[in-house]
Amino acid sequence: MSATLPQAKAKDRLEEPRGPGTLSAAAALLSVELKLEGRTTELVPGMVLFVLSAFVVFHFALNRGALEGDLAAGVLCVALLFGALLAVNRLFVRELEQGGFEALLLAPVPPAALFLAKTAALFIYLCLLELVGIPAYALLLLARNPVGVLGGVVGVLALTNLGIAVLGGLVSALTVRSRARELLAPLLFLPLLLPLLIGAASALSPLLAGHAPTIGRWLASTGGKWLTVLGLYDLIFGLIASALFDFLLED
Amino acid sequence: MPPAVELAGVSRLFGERAVLRRVSFTVDSGQTLAILGPNGAGKTTLLKVVAGLLGPSQGRATVLGAQLPKERAQLRGRVGFVGHEPLLYRDLTPRENLALQCRLHDLGRERVEEVLEAVGATRFADRPVKELSRGMVQRVAVGRAVVACPPLLLLDEPQANLDPRAREWLEPLVGKESGRTRLLTSHDPEGALREADLVLGLRSGSPVFLLQADAVGRRELEELYR
Numbered sequence: 001m002s003a004t005l006p007q008a009k010a011k012d013r014l015e016e017p018r019g020p021g022t023l024s025a026a027a028a029l030l031s032v033e034l035k036l037e038g039r040t041t042e043l044v045p046g047m048v049l050f051v052l053s054a055f056v057v058f059h060f061a062l063n064r065g066a067l068e069g070d071l072a073a074g075v076l077c078v079a080l081l082f083g084a085l086l087a088v089n090r091l092f093v094r095e096l097e098q099g100g101f102e103a104l105l106l107a108p109v110p111p112a113a114l115f116l117a118k119t120a121a122l123f124i125y126l127c128l129l130e131l132v133g134i135p136a137y138a139l140l141l142l143a144r145n146p147v148g149v150l151g152g153v154v155g156v157l158a159l160t161n162l163g164i165a166v167l168g169g170l171v172s173a174l175t176v177r178s179r180a181r182e183l184l185a186p187l188l189f190l191p192l193l194l195p196l197l198i199g200a201a202s203a204l205s206p207l208l209a210g211h212a213p214t215i216g217r218w219l220a221s222t223g224g225k226w227l228t229v230l231g232l233y234d235l236i237f238g239l240i241a242s243a244l245f246d247f248l249l250e251d
Numbered sequence: 252m253p254p255a256v257e258l259a260g261v262s263r264l265f266g267e268r269a270v271l272r273r274v275s276f277t278v279d280s281g282q283t284l285a286i287l288g289p290n291g292a293g294k295t296t297l298l299k300v301v302a303g304l305l306g307p308s309q310g311r312a313t314v315l316g317a318q319l320p321k322e323r324a325q326l327r328g329r330v331g332f333v334g335h336e337p338l339l340y341r342d343l344t345p346r347e348n349l350a351l352q353c354r355l356h357d358l359g360r361e362r363v364e365e366v367l368e369a370v371g372a373t374r375f376a377d378r379p380v381k382e383l384s385r386g387m388v389q390r391v392a393v394g395r396a397v398v399a400c401p402p403l404l405l406l407d408e409p410q411a412n413l414d415p416r417a418r419e420w421l422e423p424l425v426g427k428e429s430g431r432t433r434l435l436t437s438h439d440p441e442g443a444l445r446e447a448d449l450v451l452g453l454r455s456g457s458p459v460f461l462l463q464a465d466a467v468g469r470r471e472l473e474e475l476y477r
Contacts, residue, residue: 005369005397005424019328020357028354032340032347039342099338102304103395106338107355108328250306250323 019108022116029104029117034124036094043087044125051083051133059140066143073204076137077160077197080130081190084164087125089185091118091172101249111249112242115169119241122165130157142208149207152215152223156207159230160200166234167192170241173248192237199229253316255280255403255432256301261310263296263456270296272457273310278449280402283433285447285464287440289476293456294436295335298405301434302332315403328356331396333425334407337388338395341381345372345391348380349398356399370394371420385412390421397424406435410442440472 019025037043058075059065067075095101095114104114134153138146146153171189175181203226206218213221256278263271271293278284286294299305300312306320317325332338339348349363367373370390380388389412396404409425410418423429427446437443444450450467452459452475459475460467 005365005400020354024357025355028351032343032351035347036340036342094340098340099334099336100340102332102334102336103338103352104355105304106302106327106330106332107352108357109355110324250320 019110022110022113025107025109025113026116026120029114030120033117033121037121037125042094043090044128047083047086047125047129048132050086051079051129052136054079054082055133055137055140065141067141067208068143069209070201070205072142072208073201075141076134076204076208077201079137080126080133080157080160081164081193081197083129083133084122084126084168085186085189087122088168088172088189089182091122091169092176096176105249111246114249115173115241115245118172119165119169122168123161126161126164127158130161143210144208144212146208149212149215149218152207152218153204155227156200156203156230159227159234160196162234163196163230163237164193166237166241167196170237170244170248173245196230196233199226199233202226203230252280254278254313255282255315256284256434257311257313258301258307259311261300261307261312263293263300263305264308269308270456271300271307272455274451274453274456274458275310276449276451276458276461278432278434280432281430282448283427283435283446284449284451285443286434286436286451286453287443287472287475288436288453288459291455292453294453295407296456297453298332298334298407298434298436301403302326302330302405304332328399329401329403331399331401331404331425331431332407333389333392333396333405333409335411337380337392339380339388339391342379344377344379345383345394346376348391349394352395352398358399362398366394366398369397369424371417386414386417389413390417393421393425402431404429404431404433404435406433408436408438410437410439440476 104111167189171185175184175188178184203223206213206222254277259275261271261274262269274297276284286297288294296305300307301314303319303323303326312319314326315329317323346363346367349366350360353360353362367376370393372390372394375383375387404425406425435443435446444464444467447464450464451461452471454475460471
């Protein structure tokens, strides 16, 4: 017995291979990433446990069962940020260890597809983290029930997650080949994330205050301004990442 | 017809250390070049340079008409690479790995079954790669490399971990009868000489000889491996 492999269907691609397009390739890579995370549970459970532990630590360290305003917003943002850092450290490790980078560079797809997939995956991981983390945060640390301002909180966190995912994808790709990546990634990630952290905390602060405004009033006062800042941050780092990523993967 | 692979004075450095030094050769379409040499000779690095995975530090490399490293994007999808690493996700099954490759090459799902059958991997297609033997993984790695029928195959010890039956099975896909242009490395000089049209001897990154396969004798091999 020996192998035979029909060539007819692929023959027209021999001279000029056509890739599936960046978005389609990114969708394929994202579905593999989510499948692998579902099987190995390497990232999300660790992030969730870390953030829950951080809330418990804050609860006892601050010796206060009820936070509001600036302090509440700061604690939430810092805990989420450090939880995200766990994923940023390991986002591309599987590709590095199992040859995913080389397999991708041999396929007719732009490397940006991998960046898009990883950014989308990190965004999803952060949303999953918050799905568990925010109720725990409200229970352990928040002075008031946040249900009335949930729309605003979700909007701020969505833009914050996007910024973290874009910058996290970029920093992770930049540092993954370094032996000191677990030191380098935070050193790059945290300072660059400061504008996002300031924007997110400033936007959340009135929403988590003792007497929170309605969403409409919040948007009309400072909320709209900070949401714009967060959106601009996402846009700027999205453009920077899309310009740089191809070079990061190549030799 | 222009040569499939043409290297002129290619060197590759890692930091200060030269892993390849002024390597030059030409391989025409459909020909096989065997790259022989002791461990650490630079064989794998040379294949990675030709694949566009590593850029040459000096010299000129033209592969399938693409100047490297500038035009390496033109090479994507046209080179099949079988290396020491299988380039497969260990937590996915062979079927899932090949399905990903098919999607990245814009090929239909039916291609997955064709490739699984061709490499004889159907019976273990749904077991995670991490649970397979090295030989089974090598079969899937060959399948990944040939999924889009690339005109150029770069084979870094392709027969490693394969039993004689598997070697025979995969012969039409990656062997001489595949009709493709091939660059292969091997630690089995006699086997490689049977496969090759041209032979490049490398030692410590430098070419020792570049000869027609039938001109390589015991003396050249002893000199290379001394």
